[in-house]
Amino acid sequence: MQEKTTRTDEETCVLKHFYNEDLYNDLDENEIDNTTLRYTLLQCRRQLLMWIKILVETEYAYTRVELRDDFDKLKVETNNLKIATILLNAKFQELLDNCKCLIDQTTEILADRNNYYSEWESNRNILTPRPDWDKCFHMVPNWKTLSIDKTSEQLVDIIINEIVHGNTTQNNNEYFSMMTRDKNELHEKNMFFKQLCMNPGIEEKFIKNRYMRRRITGLLIKDIWSNKLFNENHSENKANIKLTDYVFDYLTEKFCSKEIAIEIGYNIKDACNRYRNSYEINLFWQILTGQMEENVYHYEMKEFARILQYLIKL
Template sequence: MHSNLLMQCRRQLLIWIKSLIDTECAYTKVELREDFDKLKLECDNLKNETSFLRTNFLELIDNCKFLIDQTTEILIERDNYYSEWEFSRNILTPRPDWNKCSHLITQWKNLSLGKTSEQLVDILINEINHENMEKKDTEYFSMMINNKNELSQKNMFIEQLCIDISSEEKFIKNRHMRRRITGLLIKEIWSNKLFDENRLEEKTNIKLTDYVFDYLTKRFNSKEIAIEICYNIKDACNRYQNRYEINLFWQILTGQIEENVYYYEMKEFARILQYLIKLCPHSSSQSLLSTIRWSDLVTALHELYPNWTNERISLLIIAAERDLKQSSKERNDLEFLLLFTEDDEGHIGEFLMTIRQQLKLDKIEYIEKIKDLLIGYPLISINQFKQAVELVDPNISKEELQRYINWVFELEKISLTSNKEAILSKTNENIQLIKQIQKRDFEEIILRLECCSCFMH
């Protein structure tokens, strides 16, 4: 009896123990109601703060965009005020542009530094007197001597002006050619050269070094006068080397710069002009009164040079304003053909000069990319140079690439020298062998490339 009762009590105890264990297991993850309420309150507060911060953030974004727009408008307005101020200053208070003297007087920037207008006039007078004294001392030139050991370093133009060592010393009269006469003669040579090239049936390019002496001989119908003019051209180009057109002509004539540099500039100027003519409502008319809108000029420049920044385009617009003496903010149309006029010496306006400067910046950037690929190699082969150019300019044609190689490695000069000295035969195999083994110093490559007409295709 007692044993049965004891067994029932034990069973009941086990049941309660199991129930207690199950209850403890079931309530292990249960939080207190008080803690839950606190957490819920904190969560609601965080949600409200997040919503408030998001609203403030969106308002700040709108305010920031508004400030950016306002700043942009202020900068544009500032640039416009500056352009109008500069334009008005040039009209209302005209002053001499002393920087123009830098084209005539060497080291003008150093001479004119910190000087007043009166002192600058004195400097000009001294330079003129000094030039006149030099003219009195140099009435004749002595002819250059033909040194056969230096034939490889001379071009056809220089060679035609030299006399043999065995010949008697001769003197050439110094005509003291002025800058204007020099510019006119250079412009005449370029014009007639282009005319003669177009007149040929094969449309071949005549080298300037081969053309000048023959043209002057034909023009004056005398070889002696042609030699005299050539010596005077040499003297004038050295005296007026600060003038871009004169210096470029002389450097091309003496083989220091590739002739295509001149033609590339002319082609770019013509490309811009033709594009603007198409925008003109009366494009068939060749009158100087043909006009377009200023906005059309800006759009055209962006389309012609898509890689140029707004700042670079704005420089062109400012230059055009100076050439035309009017502001782009005026609603008047611009007579764009006046931007492409030049004087009788071949000097161009500020607009085309700025185009030339921007093209030079593109060329410097182009050369820097090639330089980065070649740097580190003391000697560079033709294949290495070719690969670097193709990586930088993948759209370059084979003809253009060969033109680069011919100029940079002076292949034509090497071939000519070899033929003169009878060292190598004239077979194509030997010429190809020269091209394969020819190597040049890294610095020479870059210097030659800077004197070449190179650009992104």
């Protein structure tokens, strides 16, 4: 308050000397005090600087002023951005919670999977039934020798090889030794084996081993049955021909050579022994060796034809 009063007195003094025309009168020029003039000049400069300062502040303040319309638009836009930010934060928080939930569930699933796998491994080693491999003894030749120190997987491979190819290791000789005619009852009564045997006085011969596969053996046996039935049906007296009497004649006629017929006969004998786990081959061999009646084959073929006709009519 005191400062304001002092400033007012100074301004009054300045105005007094500044606007007093008597001070500028030539007659009174000598009476003007230099000190008063200096003081008046100083005050004028102060006033000038003060107004300049006010002008500068006014211009500076005016440049920072925004229009009301622009301010309202900016305010609305700011509010919209704030709302959008709040919504995005809410969605982000929701996604973050869902992500944490999925991570927890995935962790639980992985833990359950590991537990189930461990349990499965334990049960597989404890509860898996072991097959009775001794049942293969009568089906696979030399099973005891083949199954020594073998794992279950290796034994399965042996059985698969027996099913697909037969026991090819049973006879790896390049040649067969010819059978001799002796007092063997089978050789004497069976025409097929009798024709394959040689006389004891003749020099021994060797028969080439063709290593007949299952498919070739099956096709040859099928062709033997087909031709036998065809010949029986087209013969004049319709007489039944024994398989043991027919096979060698069929081979001789088919290959146009008795020597080749003997060679194929030995290979048929070897193949039937190797592939006896095949029902068709084993049935043919049992009938050929007299272990089973030929009527069994004809009965099965009739039953098969009857079932096939029934299925066709459906």
